[in-house]
Structure formats: structure tokens, C-alpha cells
Amino acid sequence: MHSNKNNLMCVDDISESETLDSLSLITANSFSLTGEVQNNKNLLFAIVHHSSNAVVITDTKRRILYANKKFEDISGYKLEEVLWQNPRVLKSKKTPRSTYQDMNSSLSQGKDWHGEFINTHKDGTEYIEKATITIIRDNSGKSLYYLAEKTDITALKIAQKEIYSLAYYDTLTGLPNRTHFVEKLNEKIATIDDNYEVRFSVLFADLNRFKTINDTCGHLSGDMALREVARRFKSVIGGEDILARIGGDEFILVHDHTSGSCPSELARKLSDSLLEPLSIHGNDHHVGVSIGSASYPDDGVTLEQLLQFADIAMYEAKSSNRFYYAYKDATGSQSQRQFYITTRIEKAIDRNELYLVYQPKIDLKTKQIIGAEALLRWREPELGVVSPAEFIPIAERCGFMNDIGFWVIEQVCCQLKKWQESGVHLPGSLAVNLSIQQLDHSDFLPIITAILDRFDVYPKHIELEVTESMLMTNPQQTSEMLAMLAKCGFTISIDDFGTGYSSLAYLKDINASVLKIDKSFIEGVSSKTNAKTIVESIVQMAHNLGMTVVAEGVEDKLQVSFLKDIECDIAQGFFFSKPMNAQKFERYLSNLESK
Structure with a gap:
């Protein structure tokens, strides 16, 4: 065994020239390269050796012929320690048997394989790898090598x-x-x-x-x-x-x-x-x-x-x-109250009992307002102000949220028009919550665009908030509708993140650009280390997807300080302002402009 001038290890009974030719064949089969790069075998070595992914090459008997620098970093083993050995030297006995069975089945059928391993570092610690194993063939189709590309996803899995x-x-x-x-x-x-x-x-x-x-x-x-x-x-x-x-x-x-x-x-x-x-x-x-x-x-x-x-x-x-x-x-009285709300909520719009309040969202870097959220409220003559947490589930259960939801959008557009005509400027967009019944409505898109057209409001001024649970109710239909809304210019926001499935994977399909961390996460950042770790992980992952992050329910200086430290973008909560009616919010905006 010896080193070539690129510091790549080769085995004694395979000449350097043969190894270069083999890796050249593997690289040429695995990547689309220009003729100039493909002919420069030493450059190909350097590309593979310094790849950000671990690269392991075995022969068809699964003996390791080559491993790059990233492999050494992730596993702790030097190449000379694993040459000619089976990759099972890394085995932790934690990877399910079915994973190996699936891998062997795919490779024996001549198919590439994708999966995850739980392996053991040289120092005994365990780590998790996402792996892709590709079969490299010669021009006749004969299998020559297995090329494994691996990424350490341990930190991601822990998060x-x-x-x-x-x-x-x-x-x-x-x-x-x-x-x-x-x-x-x-x-x-x-x-x-x-x-x-x-x-x-x-x-x-x-x-x-x-x-x-x-x-x-x-x-x-x-x-x-x-x-x-x-x-x-x-x-x-x-x-x-x-x-x-x-x-x-x-x-x-x-x-x-x-x-x-x-x-x-x-x-x-x-x-x-x-x-x-x-x-x-x-x-x-x-x-x-x-x-x-x-x-x-x-x-x-x-x-x-x-x-x-x-x-x-x-x-x-x-x-x-x-x-x-x-x-x-x-x-008793509670069952009577539930029944009373059920009978009254349907006509709440006609009786002018519903109204909106507005809560500002603050840019944590500039400390300036960067938008707001419109929140629904109900003042019932007999019951007084009824909490949305009480009447919205009843309205959804009774099928009234379509009418209520479209009324909210209409009121938001009407208010934006009034502010525009009176010279009141709202920076950013105004967010509204959607219900699953609205997204399931066959004419939702033409209805909402018609409302905006009637008040001369552009989609860019409206942010549509949906919860994770809504996305999972009818994933394909919901994702398609949200993708169309994003294409029209609406901002799509994922509300209450962390209270549902907590997966960022589906966000790519719906072009969501804003992620709102649920207030239950924010409550603990002032005193609980694990809550801080979780919130920071969410912010980092959302930023990696190019999303803006909003923290909900911010109530004290410690929370604000922490959110600034982890570069959270926007905050919303009582620390900055309670929700206000339209007149108070208009004065709030005017006071900001005068400062």
C-alpha cells in the first residue's frame, strides 16, 4: 500500500495507474463531467477525495478499495485501517436487519440502493449515515464496483x-x-x-x-x-x-x-x-x-x-x-352553553357580532413593524366575548367556517383599502388564518381572487396561514391549492409549527416562505435548555430552506434576547403589543410613522 502524489491511498496489488483508471471510470459513470476534467485523472481524484460526502468504493466482493477524507472524519478510521475489509467493520448492531436485507436485495437485482445506517465510530460512539450505493459497470454492463456516498445525519436526527x-x-x-x-x-x-x-x-x-x-x-x-x-x-x-x-x-x-x-x-x-x-x-x-x-x-x-x-x-x-x-x-349549564353557541354562531355574521383585531409583527433586527395578523373575535349579546378557542371548533364541526373564513378575508381587504385611502401605510403583509373547509372548497381560489379584485388589493399584501394538521388532512389536494396560491403571489405561512407533524419536508411542495413557531415552544426558552435547543434547531432548519421565521407568543425580554441571539427574524406577542381594533391599530401605525 502506498500514497500517490494526491495523498490518495492505493492497494499494493493494484497499480496506481489501474486505480486511477478505476476511479476515473467510477467518476465518469457517476458524474456528468467535461472532457477536460474527465481526462485529468489526478483532478478526478482530488474531487472525490475532498468531497463533502463520505465516499467508499468496494469491489463486487464488498472489500473496501478506497475511502476519502470525509469518510475518515466521520468514522474515525484511517483508510489503511479498513482497506480490503468489509464495511461491516462499522456495524453497530443497531441498524434494523430489514435495512441490510433490502440493500442486499436491491444490489443483487442490479439496482442502486438508498437508505440509512447506524454505525460505530472508532471511539465507540454511534452515528447515523444517509447512504446511496451505486453499482458501477463497464461498457459491457458487467458490475465492477460499488460506490457508496454517505452523509452524516446524526445531528439532524437528534434535532x-x-x-x-x-x-x-x-x-x-x-x-x-x-x-x-x-x-x-x-x-x-x-x-x-x-x-x-x-x-x-x-x-x-x-x-x-x-x-x-x-x-x-x-x-x-x-x-x-x-x-x-x-x-x-x-x-x-x-x-x-x-x-x-x-x-x-x-x-x-x-x-x-x-x-x-x-x-x-x-x-x-x-x-x-x-x-x-x-x-x-x-x-x-x-x-x-x-x-x-x-x-x-x-x-x-x-x-x-x-x-x-x-x-x-x-x-x-x-x-x-x-x-x-x-x-x-x-x-348542566356547560352542555347548554355548547348547544347555545351552536345555535348562535351561524348567524353571527348577519348580526354583526364578529369583528377583527390586529397584532403587529416586529422585525427583531430593526425593531420596526414588518406586518400584522388579523385575529377573529366574537362578542355575543348574552355570553359576552367568546374565546375563538371555544367557538371556532364548533363552527368547524357545524360546517360554518367557509362563510366565516371568507368574511374574514373580505374584512381584511376592506380594511387594507381604507388604510390605503386614508394614507395609513402598513409595512409588509396582513396575515389571516385559513380553515381546512376553505381549502377544500372547490371555488376557493376564484372566490379569494374576486374578493381581492373588488377592493384593489394585491395578493402580495396578504399572508395566508395554515396549520400543520391542515396540511396532513388531505396532503395532495391541500399542497396543490397552496402551491397555486403561492404562484398567484400570496405569502404562505405555516402556523403553530411544532404542534403537529413537525416535518419540514412538505414545505418544499407548497412554496411556504414563512414558518411560525408555536408559542408553546417560546414559553420555555427563558428557563428550559431543551426548549432553547429545539427553537434554535427549528430556526436553523427553516433558514436552510430559505424561510422567514416568526416566533409567536413572545412575552418577556429574555425571550426577545434569546430569539435575537439565534437570529430569529420576526416576533409577535404581548411583549410588543396586544391585539388592537382597527382604530387603535391605525393610531399605532401613525405613531410609528411620526417617530
């Missing part, structure tokens, strides 16, 4: 795992979060396939007197209490039950049962698990729980029905000072 964990698990208790729970419940319902012999219940649990701990002892004590409650709840549920924390002091679980008394028996166990006081910093705290349940198929057969009815039953238990209520027994 994706952390993003998945933050997106699907509660960082405080380690329990599944709402997104994870909804997915699992949907899967469970789908597998039943109208088999009403199967029975299970959804139990919604809300802690009592928890707020007292937060108010008197602080949020750190409250966090300790929630972790202890989660531990106790896990100790009494069955192995097949799914327990999740969905926010604040609310827990939810799915429980399989064989009799109608099973839900109440489990509710009793959950309640009894809190009879012993919680000991926090030497002080005893007594908390209770209010639990509501809805059963499949007696109370409902869809996810929406079961969640809604379990929630109603829980409020019924809380309002009546009982630890448990089954939905079939719940007839």
Missing part, C-alpha cells in the same frame, strides 16, 4: 427527535400531550371500523385547588405538584390506557372497558390517588380532581364527539362539586 418529543410529549410530566393523544385516539377509532362490540371511554380530569399552589407557593411548586399528580395517575391506570396532559392542570385518558361501571371505577381510583396530600418543600397540599367521561359508542363515535362530551361531563362534575360525572348523566 428531529427533540422536535418530535417537544411536539408530542409534555416536557414537564413526560406524558403524551394533546397532539399525541388526539392521534392515538384517532388511530383507535379507525381500527375499530364500526365494531360497536368494542367499548372504551375518554376521561377528562381537571385538578381542584391547584391554582392555590401556584398563587401561594409559585410556579416551581406548581410544576412539582403536576409531576407528582402525573406519577400517581400513572400508578393506577392499566397498561393499555393512554394518559396525557393537555395543558395547565388538565389530564385526559382513554380507558378500555368491559362493563359500564369501568369508567366510574377508574375515576374513583384516580380521585383516591390524590387523597394523600402532596408534599412540596416540606408543606402538605391537598388537591382534588373533577372527572368527566364519554363512552364509545354510547355517547359518540367520533373523536370530536368524545372529547367534547367528556369535557362537558367534567364541567358538570366540577359545578356540582362531585368527583365524577358520566356524559349520559350530565345535563
Whole structure:
């Protein structure tokens, strides 16, 4: 074995000339090169040797003939240590057997192969590689070599795992979060396939007197209490039950049962698990729980029905000072409120009860406003201001979001026109949220363009926000519609990133140019290291895709400072401004222009 003048290792029984010819053949078969470059074999060596990807060449017996510098960097092995050896010297025993079976099958059939390996570095640490193995043939078609090109994706995999964990698990208790729970419940319902012999219940649990701990002892004590409650709840549920924390002091679980008394028996166990006081910093705290349940198929057969009815039953238990209520027994004010909202929301537009508020988005580098988001609100005569989190799901469930969504777009265009005519300048674009019902509407594109034409508003002035879950509902149709909207000039924004599938892959297909990090991620950056790591990873990956990143729910200076440090582009939240009605927002813009 010796080195040529390009410092490339060759084996003793293959002459330097033959090795150069072999690599020349491999390179010529693998890349489209000019005649001048192809004839300069030493230059070809240099190109391969200094490639940013690891390159490994084996003969047809899978013996290593050559490996470039990047391979040495990634694996820790020098070329002379692995020459003539099978690449299995890197094997960690963590790569699934099916991966090797698929690779061997493809190569034996004369096909190239793409996949991932979990390999072992010389120092014993593990790393993950994305590999492409290409068969190199001579002019007669005979296989001569295998060319493997590998990329170290360990850091990417770790970041994706952390993003998945933050997106699907509660960082405080380690329990599944709402997104994870909804997915699992949907899967469970789908597998039943109208088999009403199967029975299970959804139990919604809300802690009592928890707020007292937060108010008197602080949020750190409250966090300790929630972790202890989660531990106790896990100790009494069955192995097949799914327990999740969905926010604040609310827990939810799915429980399989064989009799109608099973839900109440489990509710009793959950309640009894809190009879012993919680000991926090030497002080005893007594908390209770209010639990509501809805059963499949007696109370409902869809996810929406079961969640809604379990929630109603829980409020019924809380309002009546009982630890448990089954939905079939719940007839209190909460169920009446849900019914009342259902009957009133359809006519809310006609009664002029809906209105918009506007929240500015701030460029973190220049500290200047760079756009705004229009947010929907409802002031109902009897109920007062109803939270969007309460009435929008009902409107979607009842099929009213098409009318409401198009009304929002019309109001936004009308307001932009008014500001333009009065000389008020809004930098950037005005964002609106879309619903899946709008995207599914067969005439969505002509309707929205007609609205813009009526008010002389250009698509570049409108930013359309969609959530990850919307993209997954009907991926192909939704992606095609968003791609057409982007082609028309609309800005496409992915809202609440991290609360759904947390994958950046689909963004390429829809030409999304803005990514909004959900406020649940931002809340933890002031105190939690893992939250900082996740947010920074999202910003870096989005920037690599050429996307602008907006942080939602920014509420304090520490969050702003951190976001600036990681070069997040835009921030939105109460730290800068609460949402304002059109008149206040107009004054806000005017004051900025006068400074």
C-alpha cells in the first residue's frame, strides 16, 4: 500500500495507474463531467477525495478499495485501517436487519440502493449515515464496483427527535400531550371500523385547588405538584390506557372497558390517588380532581364527539362539586352553553357580532413593524366575548367556517383599502388564518381572487396561514391549492409549527416562505435548555430552506434576547403589543410613522 502524489491511498496489488483508471471510470459513470476534467485523472481524484460526502468504493466482493477524507472524519478510521475489509467493520448492531436485507436485495437485482445506517465510530460512539450505493459497470454492463456516498445525519436526527418529543410529549410530566393523544385516539377509532362490540371511554380530569399552589407557593411548586399528580395517575391506570396532559392542570385518558361501571371505577381510583396530600418543600397540599367521561359508542363515535362530551361531563362534575360525572348523566349549564353557541354562531355574521383585531409583527433586527395578523373575535349579546378557542371548533364541526373564513378575508381587504385611502401605510403583509373547509372548497381560489379584485388589493399584501394538521388532512389536494396560491403571489405561512407533524419536508411542495413557531415552544426558552435547543434547531432548519421565521407568543425580554441571539427574524406577542381594533391599530401605525 502506498500514497500517490494526491495523498490518495492505493492497494499494493493494484497499480496506481489501474486505480486511477478505476476511479476515473467510477467518476465518469457517476458524474456528468467535461472532457477536460474527465481526462485529468489526478483532478478526478482530488474531487472525490475532498468531497463533502463520505465516499467508499468496494469491489463486487464488498472489500473496501478506497475511502476519502470525509469518510475518515466521520468514522474515525484511517483508510489503511479498513482497506480490503468489509464495511461491516462499522456495524453497530443497531441498524434494523430489514435495512441490510433490502440493500442486499436491491444490489443483487442490479439496482442502486438508498437508505440509512447506524454505525460505530472508532471511539465507540454511534452515528447515523444517509447512504446511496451505486453499482458501477463497464461498457459491457458487467458490475465492477460499488460506490457508496454517505452523509452524516446524526445531528439532524437528534434535532428531529427533540422536535418530535417537544411536539408530542409534555416536557414537564413526560406524558403524551394533546397532539399525541388526539392521534392515538384517532388511530383507535379507525381500527375499530364500526365494531360497536368494542367499548372504551375518554376521561377528562381537571385538578381542584391547584391554582392555590401556584398563587401561594409559585410556579416551581406548581410544576412539582403536576409531576407528582402525573406519577400517581400513572400508578393506577392499566397498561393499555393512554394518559396525557393537555395543558395547565388538565389530564385526559382513554380507558378500555368491559362493563359500564369501568369508567366510574377508574375515576374513583384516580380521585383516591390524590387523597394523600402532596408534599412540596416540606408543606402538605391537598388537591382534588373533577372527572368527566364519554363512552364509545354510547355517547359518540367520533373523536370530536368524545372529547367534547367528556369535557362537558367534567364541567358538570366540577359545578356540582362531585368527583365524577358520566356524559349520559350530565345535563348542566356547560352542555347548554355548547348547544347555545351552536345555535348562535351561524348567524353571527348577519348580526354583526364578529369583528377583527390586529397584532403587529416586529422585525427583531430593526425593531420596526414588518406586518400584522388579523385575529377573529366574537362578542355575543348574552355570553359576552367568546374565546375563538371555544367557538371556532364548533363552527368547524357545524360546517360554518367557509362563510366565516371568507368574511374574514373580505374584512381584511376592506380594511387594507381604507388604510390605503386614508394614507395609513402598513409595512409588509396582513396575515389571516385559513380553515381546512376553505381549502377544500372547490371555488376557493376564484372566490379569494374576486374578493381581492373588488377592493384593489394585491395578493402580495396578504399572508395566508395554515396549520400543520391542515396540511396532513388531505396532503395532495391541500399542497396543490397552496402551491397555486403561492404562484398567484400570496405569502404562505405555516402556523403553530411544532404542534403537529413537525416535518419540514412538505414545505418544499407548497412554496411556504414563512414558518411560525408555536408559542408553546417560546414559553420555555427563558428557563428550559431543551426548549432553547429545539427553537434554535427549528430556526436553523427553516433558514436552510430559505424561510422567514416568526416566533409567536413572545412575552418577556429574555425571550426577545434569546430569539435575537439565534437570529430569529420576526416576533409577535404581548411583549410588543396586544391585539388592537382597527382604530387603535391605525393610531399605532401613525405613531410609528411620526417617530
